Amino acid sequence: MSASAISHTRGGLLRRIGLARVLLATYTGLFLFYTVVPIAVMIAFSFNQSPHNRVSLKWLGFTTKWYRNAFAIPDLTVAMGHSLEVAFVAMIVSVVLATPLALALARYRFKAKALTDIVIFADIAAPAVVVGASLLSLFLSLNLPRGLITIFIAHIAFDIAFAVVVIRARVSVLDRALDRAAADLGATPWVAFWTVTFPLILPGIIGAGLLAFALSIDDLIITSFVAGQTLTFPLWVYGAVKTGIPPQVFVLSTLIFAGGVLIALLNSGMAQRSKS
Amino acid sequence: MPYLLSLPSWLYLTVFFVVPLVAMLSMSLATGNPLVGYVFSWHFVEFARAVDHYWVQLVRSFWYGTLSTFLTLVLTYPVAYWIAFHGGRHKGTFLFLILLPFFVSFVIRTLAWQFLLSDQGLILGSLKSWGVLPEKTYLLSTSTAVIGGLVYNSVAYYVLPLYVALEKVDRRVVRAAGDLYASPAQAFWRVVLPLSAPGIFAGFLLVFVTNVGDFVNAALLGGPGTRMVGNIIQYNFFDAQDYPMAATLSSVLMFLLIVAIYLYARVFGTESIQEYAT
Numbered sequence: 001m002s003a004s005a006i007s008h009t010r011g012g013l014l015r016r017i018g019l020a021r022v023l024l025a026t027y028t029g030l031f032l033f034y035t036v037v038p039i040a041v042m043i044a045f046s047f048n049q050s051p052h053n054r055v056s057l058k059w060l061g062f063t064t065k066w067y068r069n070a071f072a073i074p075d076l077t078v079a080m081g082h083s084l085e086v087a088f089v090a091m092i093v094s095v096v097l098a099t100p101l102a103l104a105l106a107r108y109r110f111k112a113k114a115l116t117d118i119v120i121f122a123d124i125a126a127p128a129v130v131v132g133a134s135l136l137s138l139f140l141s142l143n144l145p146r147g148l149i150t151i152f153i154a155h156i157a158f159d160i161a162f163a164v165v166v167i168r169a170r171v172s173v174l175d176r177a178l179d180r181a182a183a184d185l186g187a188t189p190w191v192a193f194w195t196v197t198f199p200l201i202l203p204g205i206i207g208a209g210l211l212a213f214a215l216s217i218d219d220l221i222i223t224s225f226v227a228g229q230t231l232t233f234p235l236w237v238y239g240a241v242k243t244g245i246p247p248q249v250f251v252l253s254t255l256i257f258a259g260g261v262l263i264a265l266l267n268s269g270m271a272q273r274s275k276s
Numbered sequence: 277m278p279y280l281l282s283l284p285s286w287l288y289l290t291v292f293f294v295v296p297l298v299a300m301l302s303m304s305l306a307t308g309n310p311l312v313g314y315v316f317s318w319h320f321v322e323f324a325r326a327v328d329h330y331w332v333q334l335v336r337s338f339w340y341g342t343l344s345t346f347l348t349l350v351l352t353y354p355v356a357y358w359i360a361f362h363g364g365r366h367k368g369t370f371l372f373l374i375l376l377p378f379f380v381s382f383v384i385r386t387l388a389w390q391f392l393l394s395d396q397g398l399i400l401g402s403l404k405s406w407g408v409l410p411e412k413t414y415l416l417s418t419s420t421a422v423i424g425g426l427v428y429n430s431v432a433y434y435v436l437p438l439y440v441a442l443e444k445v446d447r448r449v450v451r452a453a454g455d456l457y458a459s460p461a462q463a464f465w466r467v468v469l470p471l472s473a474p475g476i477f478a479g480f481l482l483v484f485v486t487n488v489g490d491f492v493n494a495a496l497l498g499g500p501g502t503r504m505v506g507n508i509i510q511y512n513f514f515d516a517q518d519y520p521m522a523a524t525l526s527s528v529l530m531f532l533l534i535v536a537i538y539l540y541a542r543v544f545g546t547e548s549i550q551e552y553a554t
Contacts, residue, residue, distance in 0.1 A: 256380075261376070
């Protein structure tokens with residue numbers, strides 16, 4: 001219904017609501033523009049003719065040469081590899097650890113439940129600096145050398161809590177009668193889990209895994225405390241700021257952006273198809 | 277059975293979340309130096325020294341955190357409201373557009389702003405060449421740039437919980453307010469806003485805690501006058517190698533954040549805390 005149509009039928013007050021609605025819609029449009037601008041800049045400048053292998057503030061002409069040489073900086077490629085490796089390992093391990101806990105929290109009442117909830121909540125709410133500093137304190141006290149292993153440990157530690165929350169939400173909307181039906185038909189709990197429960201909570205597990213992967217690949221603060229000399233993609237970029245950013249950084253993050261958007265669109269497309 | 281299912285995660289979170297916090301607290305009470313190592317010694321003096329040395333950065337972190345959280349709330353509330361109430365069939369698309377920045381690494385997003393705000397960058401450079409701004413104008417290394425970066429990096433974290441809370445508001449209650457002669461403004465301030473309080477709190481928790489502890493925005497967009505407590509913790513761990521000082525500052529930060537969250541919950545009610553804690 002348009003604003004003018006309302007004002008004809010019901011007078012001045014509603015005309016003002018119509019105006020407010022138009023203002024609000026305009027504001028939302030501007031806001032969306034604001035959120036997208038830095039991404040547009042990143043993508044545009046990944047195609048810029050930059051001199052001396054450093055991104056330039058001025059537009060100097062279109063080129064795809066940085067895409068053809070996307071992996072020309074060995075350290076950067078290694079760091080990118082570390083990021084993918086860490087995100088993948090953290091995704092798998094945190095989901096494997098979180099799924100049984102999510103089942104326990106959603107389906108049973110037990111004494112340690114309240115305490116578990118507090119620890120999960122604290123793990124999500126704790127600031128990254130504190131999580132990083134505390135893990136580093138532990139590794140320093142144990143004299144544990146920092147590297148890929150300590151990055152794995154740290155990432156799994158913060159991914160678990162998020163994975164538990166996502167999977168638990170999925171488990172709690174399931175009908176428990178399905179499990180009981182399986183048991184009545186003679187399935188052992190083990191068989192019932194793999195044939196009935198697991199397929200039903202799989203979307204939650206996949207969602208938790210994707211979230212864990214996204215959190216891990218993006219993390220800079222916690223990783224900066226526990227990485228030692230090992231660099232991930234965000235750490236490499238953070239370290240390169242002082243000397244100048246090579247255009248390959250924008251190229252790689254444009255590729256990650258495109259990949260992430262593609263996966264998200266496929267995921268929502270599949271969800272829509274399974275609904276209808 | 278529930279204990280068996282919980283055991284793996286419990287073990288993991290105990291060893292790599294709870295024990296590290298204890299290790300950090302005990303590190304903050306240790307004495308020594310990087311060459312001979314550190315010994316635990318109930319050395320409480322470190323806390324006084326930390327606050328005495330770095331109270332400026334502590335206060336600044338909480339000031340930046342509060343201001344950026346408030347600005348993010350004010351900027352995102354109308355957007356979340358519009359999508360929840362007037363988004364129609366395209367709600368999902370609008371939310372997806374707002375979440376787009378998540379597909380770009382946090383450090384790259386901040387770097388893009390460094391790029392945009394630099395003295396001869398797209399924004400200031402253009403305005404200067406059109407003669408709108410004097411040549412000397414700069415934004416980088418000011419607190420405006422740091423707070424701007426904090427706000428940009430938190431908008432998506434605030435839109436989501438606000439949207440979820442506003443989506444849950446029963447439309448019939450809003451209509452009932454109108455039927456009882458509340459003006460649209462009154463219906464908003466006295467019905468919709470209070471009902472969206474859980475979303476305001478959830479967003480506050482996410483954004484405030486993250487921003488107070490952040491050091492990346494201050495490092496990339498700020499200068500010597502905008503250092504936050506996160507930068508100081510980093511400096512003490514990696515440059516000064518004063519581990520007890522770094523651990524003490526982290527402990528102080530954690531303690532102050534718990535106090536701030538508690539105060540917020542006391543002022544605005546605790547129901548929403550419990551709702552999100554469980």
